[in-house]
Amino acid sequence: MFFDEMPVAPAxxxxxxxxxxxADPRATKANLGVGVFMDETGRTPILDVVKRAERMLLDEETSKTYLPIAGLPEFGEAVRRFVLGDAFCDDGAHGLATAQSLGGTGALQLGAQLLRRFRPGATVWLPTPTWGNHRAIFSGAGLAVRDYPYYATDLRRVDPEALAEAxxxxxxxxxxxLHACCHNPTGADLDAAIWARVAATAAQAGWLPFFDFAYQGFGDGAEADRAGLLSVLRAVPEALVASSFSKNMGLYSERVGALTLVAGSAAAAEAGLSQLRRVVREIASNAQRHGGSIxxxxxxxxVLRADWLRELEAMRTRIVSSRAALVDGLRARVPDHDFSYLLRQKGMFSYCGLNDAQVAWLREQKAVYMVKGGRINVAGLLPGQLPYVCDSIAAALAQ
Ligand SMILES: Cc1ncc(COP(=O)(O)O)c(C=O)c1O
Incomplete structure (x- = not known):
């Protein structure tokens, strides 16, 4: 039998x-484990510009017929201009091509399939720690996966020497x-000096950078967040960039992302895109219309674009102020503890500095839920919950 021999997969x-x-029946509880942005009322809203775009599409769309395999060329062009910036796209030296994908996950998957076909002997190196799905995606595509040191727990930041050496x-x-910004799960990003070292190392060592850019706009701003990535792209001939509109446009369930190839020349980009089309054809046949059209x-x-950038900036500001409020609350309760590392972190996620035993204690004793390793979503922290969460973390630190 086929199915009855299968073990049940872990959740x-x-x-x-x-x-x-x-399922936790306790009245006072907080979930800091979720991976989505929440506003101060705990909602993950549909952006106003998305609603307006959808209304326009409702009136304008005349057919749901299939799109081109890799999505509309206009989509590819607009996305990579947002992701890489006009200056990089216009200098004409890089050989760029973009395929629409099923979210950032789909973009990583497209890249993994391209690597499996054209560089099957390559090892994919992942930072420690990293988003759990990275390993699954690359090893699931049959590629060897290894780790490089990224976050130094004792320093509560990236150790540039260890990183550069590795x-x-x-x-x-x-x-x-490489996480382009807003590292998930730690929130520990690279500064300009470390990016410059990464760029020089990439150029010298000759490995292929594969950027995961899932949080553009959540770190220092939509333009500033691409600075590190660009410093590497300017130093190397080739790279892949997986991007997503799940977070910065709030299109989570619409599954809109893109894989951009930085191929070195127009001819190589066209060849790369032709191969990407074959991959998409096998996985999904062609691009998904609704999310891509939005x-x-x-x-x-x-007009929509300007309003979107304002809405995106408002999400970023909420994250930054939630982080600051958390630090204020913790400093008031545990004055002798240094929480400055929390302020240095970028994006929704933070390694809050608790070990796994303290994380388990918080969940059992206080109904405060966070991911193993102490990852919290600062955008999941609601103002009304803040005093309770700070009290609870302070109590956990005293354990
Ligand atoms: C680092 C990272 N990459 C990629 C993704 C994929 O996002 P999506 O497929 O929802 O666009 C996520 C989502 O949580 C993520 O954290």
Missing amino acids: DAILGLTAAFK LATIPAGDVVL ALKVLADP
Whole structure:
């Protein structure tokens, strides 16, 4: 028999946490484990510009016929201009091509399939720690996966020496996954000086950078967040960039993302795109219309675009102020503890500094849920919950 020989797969660690939170009968509880942006009322809203774009599409669309395999060329162009910036796209030296994908996950998957076909012997190097799905995606595509040191727990930040040393020894032809900004799960990003070292190392060692850019706009701002990525792209001939509108346009369930190839020349980009089309054809046959049309409308309509950038900035500001309020609350309760590392972190996620035993204690004793390793979503922290969460973390630190 086929199915009855299958073991039951373990539940997804983060989704499982939310299920446990929902089932928790305690009246006072907080879920800091979720992976979505929440406003101050705990909602993950549909952006106003998305609603407006959808209304326009409702009136304008005349057919649901199939799109081109890799999505509309206008979508690819608009997305990569947002992701890489006009200056990089216009200098004409890089050979760019973009395919629409099923979210950032789909973009990583497209890249993984391309690597499996054209560089099957390559090892994909992942930072420690990283988003759990990275390993599953690349090893699921049959690629060897190894780790490089990223976050130094004792320093509560990236150790630039350890990082540079590790990246320098990765062989030419291998692939290095880099979080472009808002590192998930730690929130620990690279500063300009470390990015410059990464860029120089990539150029010298000859490995292929594969960027995961899932949180553009949530760190220092939509333009500032691409600075590190660009410093690497200017130093190397080739790279892959997986991007997503799940977070910055709030299109989570619409599954809109893109894989951009930085191929070195127009001819190589066209060849790369032709191969990507074969991959998409096998996985999904062709691009998904609704989500892609929303993103394109918002990017291409100047009024919608300006309003979107304001809404995106408001989400970023909420994250920054939630982080600051958490630090104030913790400092008031545990004055001798240094929480400055929390303020240095970027994006929704933070390694809050608790160990796994303290994380388990918080969940059991206080009904405060966070991901193993101490990852919290600062955008999931609601103002009304803040005093309770700070009291609870302070109590956990005293354990
Ligand atoms: C680092 C990272 N990459 C990629 C993704 C994929 O996002 P999506 O497929 O929802 O666009 C996520 C989502 O949580 C993420 O945290």
